[in-house]
Amino acid sequence: MAKIIIPKPWEDRELRAVDEHVYLNRREILRDLAVTTAGLMAGGMFASCTDDSDQVDGPTSSIGDRNFTFPGMDSLYPADRNSNYDLDRPMSDPYDVTHYNNFYEFIHSNDEDIKSIYKYVSVFDTRDWIVQVAGLAKRTGTFHLGDLIAEMGLEERLYRHRCVEAWAMAVPWTGFPFSRLIQFLEPEDTVTHLRMQTMENREQMQGIDYQTWWPWPYVEALRIEEAMNELAFIATGLFGKPLSKQNGAPVRLVVPWKYGFKSIKSIVKIEFLDHQPETFWNKAVPAEYGFLANVDPSVPHPRWSQETEIMIIDGERRATQKYNGYGALVAHLYE
Numbered sequence: 001m002a003k004i005i006i007p008k009p010w011e012d013r014e015l016r017a018v019d020e021h022v023y024l025n026r027r028e029i030l031r032d033l034a035v036t037t038a039g040l041m042a043g044g045m046f047a048s049c050t051d052d053s054d055q056v057d058g059p060t061s062s063i064g065d066r067n068f069t070f071p072g073m074d075s076l077y078p079a080d081r082n083s084n085y086d087l088d089r090p091m092s093d094p095y096d097v098t099h100y101n102n103f104y105e106f107i108h109s110n111d112e113d114i115k116s117i118y119k120y121v122s123v124f125d126t127r128d129w130i131v132q133v134a135g136l137a138k139r140t141g142t143f144h145l146g147d148l149i150a151e152m153g154l155e156e157r158l159y160r161h162r163c164v165e166a167w168a169m170a171v172p173w174t175g176f177p178f179s180r181l182i183q184f185l186e187p188e189d190t191v192t193h194l195r196m197q198t199m200e201n202r203e204q205m206q207g208i209d210y211q212t213w214w215p216w217p218y219v220e221a222l223r224i225e226e227a228m229n230e231l232a233f234i235a236t237g238l239f240g241k242p243l244s245k246q247n248g249a250p251v252r253l254v255v256p257w258k259y260g261f262k263s264i265k266s267i268v269k270i271e272f273l274d275h276q277p278e279t280f281w282n283k284a285v286p287a288e289y290g291f292l293a294n295v296d297p298s299v300p301h302p303r304w305s306q307e308t309e310i311m312i313i314d315g316e317r318r319a320t321q322k323y324n325g326y327g328a329l330v331a332h333l334y335e
């Protein structure tokens with residue numbers, strides 16, 4: 001967010017568009033992983049990462065490194081695809097989606113950029129994940145994420161992703177509609193906003209101590225009507241498997257009509273409010289990151305145009321679409 005990083009064309013990898021069904025071909029993924037894992041092992045970065053090649057048929061086989069689990073989780077992945085949410089572009093390559101990330105909690109040196117976050121997440125402990133629910137709702141308290149997932153059920157959706165820094169992807173998320181969770185928690189009529197907060201663990205997230213100038217913890221918020229919109233999605237999985245840590249394991253928000261920074265990762269707290277709360281980027285740099293942050297080609301970022309976006313998959317530039325192409329579903333929220 002603080003700096004714009006224009007992706008260079010990949011030099012070390014074959015440029016190829018991935019057909020939307022290719023990721024289900026586990027042999028293909030395994031081939032990609034073998035290369036990745038070998039590189040990581042050689043660099044000694046994933047000291048705690050075991051060779052998972054013998055588990056490749058189960059959802060615990062790794063696109064990235066993860067450890068969240070609960071009884072029965074394996075049977076939930078891959079979830080059935082909800083075909084109401086289709087793409088106008090090829091799905092991004094699993095390698096790109098798990099190696100080109102924004103997760104500031106894990107950036108701990110000036111030299112690091114978003115292409116190296118995956119190297120620093122292995123210490124992130126996502127076992128026994130608890131989500132705290134607070135504020136103006138009937139069901140508040142602490143919930144085991146596994147219990148919530150079992151209660152909500154899972155489906156897969158293909159969504160476009162557009163970072164405020166102008167890079168874009170197309171990602172198959174697994175999860176459930178935010179509205180289903182909100183209804184389950186029974187908010188009071190006076191609720192106007194939902195506030196969400198990321199894990200703040202200074203030992204595991206070295207970026208927090210390194211970047212002392214940011215207002216930790218990472219916080220985002222939506223208006224209640226936005227959170228209830230059918231597109232707002234709580235993701236627990238990616239490419240038919242549980243989320244990898246660098247993508248916000250074990251549970252994150254996905255709001256594809258807004259710039260990526262609204263889609264908060266690794267959520268530990270959800271709060272129902274009757275006012276608009278402060279949010280991380282809006283508080284840190286209000287002139288650059290608005291509260292709503294709806295994708296809009298006609299509103300430039302103060303330091304760059306938003307008229308086009310760059311597909312990470314191949315470096316292709318495309319015209320940015322208002323509401324990231326989801327206007328038919330969300331434009332009425334802003335009339």
Ligand SMILES: Nc1nc2c(c(=O)[nH]1)N[C@H]1C(S)=C(S)[C@@H](COP(=O)(O)O)O[C@H]1N2
Binds near residue numbers: 001100105198248260
């Ligand atoms: N907690 C937290 N959530 C976050 C971020 C972050 O730095 N910390 N980065 C955001 C930004 S700017 C983007 S573009 C997306 C990136 O998600 P991805 O890495 O899964 O593509 O996560 C968003 N959620």
Ligand SMILES: [Mo]
Binds near residue numbers: 162164260
């Ligand atoms: Mo972003």
